[in-house]
Amino acid sequence: MESLVLDPPAAIAEEATLSALLRCCVREVAGPRGHVWHASPYLLLTVADTLIRARTAGGAALRFEGQVERLEFGAWVPLTADALVKLAEAELDGHNPEFAEQVAASRDALAAMLRARSCALPPNDPWLASEQALVLGHPFHPSPKARGGDDWLRYAPEAHASFPLRLLGVREDVLAQEGDASALDLAGIAPPGYALLPAHPWQLDLIRPAFDDRLIDLGPGPLVAPTSSVRTVYDPVSGNCLKFSLDVRITNCVRKNAWYELSGAVALTERLTPVFDQLALRFPGTRWLPEPGYRSAALDTRLLEGLGVIVRAGPWSVxxxxxxxxxxxxxxxxxxxxxxxxxxxxxxxxxxxxxxxxxxxxxxxxxxxxxxxxxxxxxxxxxxxxxxxxxxxxxxxxxxxxxxxxxxxxxxxxxxxxxxxxxxxxxxxxxxxxxxxxxxxxxxxxxxxxxxxxxxxxxxxxxxxxxxxxxxxxAGAPLPAKANLTVRWARGNDRSAGYVPIANPFA
Incomplete structure (x- = not known):
């Protein structure tokens, strides 16, 4: 009954957090153990010997309708996200002292986003507005809105944020660049002997690079808006997207451009150009957003990766x-x-x-x-x-x-x-x-x-x-569903996530 006294953003955040964690439990905990069954109009499951029921729609999407309840001393009572966290912890193997904090942090972050969003104006660009519409996050992740670092709300797409980039100058003899990154030069003017390097202000606060004559601070740059991934922003003046490194964990991963990912973006763009040309011939509605170049500072690996920015075409251009x-x-x-x-x-x-x-x-x-x-x-x-x-x-x-x-x-x-x-x-x-x-x-x-x-x-x-x-x-072979709860419980990164089988709607 605690949710009845919550303010609307907190109540929405509680419901969304409970729903996301419950979907994970159905898919990764109760399902593989054979502890899920249907008893119309309910989906029933047991987690840590506790019976839970909920009305669902949407097939494998598990859209919950109405109150989620658990059986307690012979009576059905509302299930809370905190109670489900404890049940999941009792069911899962091993120990993760961070798990409950991450789920709670995600819930708190979502409530903060909802409050900020209610006071902010959405962008006029309908595409950008759609990028900033994913308020509830991944429906099958136990902590879809957990964000590391401080001051994250000022950079949150869910809060309709916009902010100026910071412009750096990289001395040309320590410039790291592959492909065509000339679109970055549209952000401002660099002094002679320097190349312009736009930077995400949040990332600069996180990595705090040392400025000297090899790397100089040129002040604020153009106003940009974050897209759904948080670290990729849209520059409406140039029409390009810029993918930055962020030394922050968002869902499963610290969102940093590794040096091999910087080079890999350019290499893939070269190899995929003829592929998408052929796909568009067979399927005329096929488009893609090339990533033709990147730029960074070749000072050390930390700064090469931390300041690396990938140029990506904007969707309106294709x-x-x-x-x-x-x-x-x-x-x-x-x-x-x-x-x-x-x-x-x-x-x-x-x-x-x-x-x-x-x-x-x-x-x-x-x-x-x-x-x-x-x-x-x-x-x-x-x-x-x-x-x-x-x-x-x-x-x-x-x-x-x-x-x-x-x-x-x-x-x-x-x-x-x-x-x-x-x-x-x-x-x-x-x-x-x-x-x-x-x-x-x-x-x-x-x-x-x-x-x-x-x-x-x-x-x-x-x-x-x-x-x-x-x-x-x-023919109906089971589908592989990514195990986000399991990888978060194991404190692994996204690349280590496995799959669990779920029913195929073609069966």
């Missing part, structure tokens, strides 16, 4: 005239369109088919989760094009990378099995499952949506020689 790019994650939170079946068919064709063909035809593992895909909508709100972005998670299968530094090549490479698991998780579990749950107003409607999707993917498979992994997917 979206066709008359269309509006919108973040897929924002669409997963939006109201359903008037004709969901037709809309869904267009969506699946625009998003899923180029992802599958990139893998099967070109050996490219895209990472099409909800934060990495923008969908270009026409004036009636119908999906026409899909934009794929963020090369950090893009990998290559079976490519000759002998010309690259071995560490760069290693970071860009997956074997086929690992690559397919990543594709299926991002596309089916993280992405399409959430969009379908938003569109479907009933379980019957949800089944109809998945039948349409299966027909579209089967049509592609028939035209592509029926690749075995796709045939298995269409």
């Amino acid at each position: 979206c066709s005239p008359g269309l509006t790019p919108v973040l897929a994650g924002a669409l997963a939170c939006a109201a359903p369109p008037a004709d969901p079946l037709s809309w869904w068919a267009g969506y699946v064709r625009a998003v899923a088919l180029p992802v599958l063909d990139a893998f099967f035809t070109h050996g490219v593992v895209l990472e099409p989760h909800l934060q990495n895909v923008l969908v270009c909508l026409d004036q009636e709100g119908r999906p026409v094009e899909a934009i794929f972005r963020d090369l950090e998670g893009t990998k290559l299968v079976g490519h000759d990378l002998s010309g690259l530094h071995p560490r760069v090549a290693e970071a860009l490479t997956y074997d086929a099995s690992r690559g397919w698991a990543r594709v299926v998780y991002c596309l089916m579990v993280n992405h399409l499952t959430e969009i379908a749950a938003t569109l479907a107003l009933s379980e019957a409607a949800l089944r109809e949506l998945w039948a349409v999707a299966r027909d579209i993917l089967a049509e592609y498979g028939d035209a592509s020689g029926r690749p075995l992994p796709l045939s298995n997917l269409l």
Whole structure:
């Protein structure tokens, strides 16, 4: 009953935190142990010998409806996030003294974001507004809004933040740069003998570089706005996105551009340009955001990585005239369109088919989760094009990378099995499952949506020689779902996250 006395932002934060952790428990704790079952109208599960019930919708998306309750002394009572944390801790192997603090910090951060958001004006740019719409965070993460460091709220996209960059000058003999980073020169003017290096002010406060004649502070730069990833910002003057390092843990990872990721972005852009040209010929609505260059200061590894900034094209530069790019994650939170079946068919064709063909035809593992895909909508709100972005998670299968530094090549490479698991998780579990749950107003409607999707993917498979992994997917093989609770409990990074099997809607 404690939630009844909370202020609205705190109450929303409590409900969202409980829901996210409960989804994790269904998927990673109770589910694998066989402790989840349906008893209409409820989903029932046990965690640490405690019976929990909730009404759900949306299939595997697990959209909870109404109060989540636990059985206590023969009576159903409301379940709180703190109580569920204790149950999860009792069920999980090992010990993690940070876990409860991280969940609580995420809840507190969400409440602070909601309060700040209510007093802030959203951006006029509809794409940027969609970037700043992911207020609740990852629906299957135990601490989706936990942020390290101080003063994070002033840089939070959820609070409609905007702020000036800091401009640094790097003496040309210690400049680190690959590819075409000339877009950075639009941010200001550097003195003779220096190159301009925009910096994220939060990162400068975190790493506190020593300024001397090799690295100088040129003061404030242009006003930018953070996108959904927090560390990538949009410069509306140049129309480019800039991906900075942030020595801050956001969800599972410290968001720093490792030196091999800086080089890897440029190497991937060169290799993916002909791939996306061919994808666009077969699927005309396919777009992507190249990352043509990076710039940093070659002073030491800490500063090379900490000050490294990757140039990324902005979505308005690749979206066709008359269309509006919108973040897929924002669409997963939006109201359903008037004709969901037709809309869904267009969506699946625009998003899923180029992802599958990139893998099967070109050996490219895209990472099409909800934060990495923008969908270009026409004036009636119908999906026409899909934009794929963020090369950090893009990998290559079976490519000759002998010309690259071995560490760069290693970071860009997956074997086929690992690559397919990543594709299926991002596309089916993280992405399409959430969009379908938003569109479907009933379980019957949800089944109809998945039948349409299966027909579209089967049509592609028939035209592509029926690749075995796709045939298995269409036949109902279990889907791999990323184990965010497990990796956070183990205090691992995102790369160490494994998968747990969940039901395939095609089954």
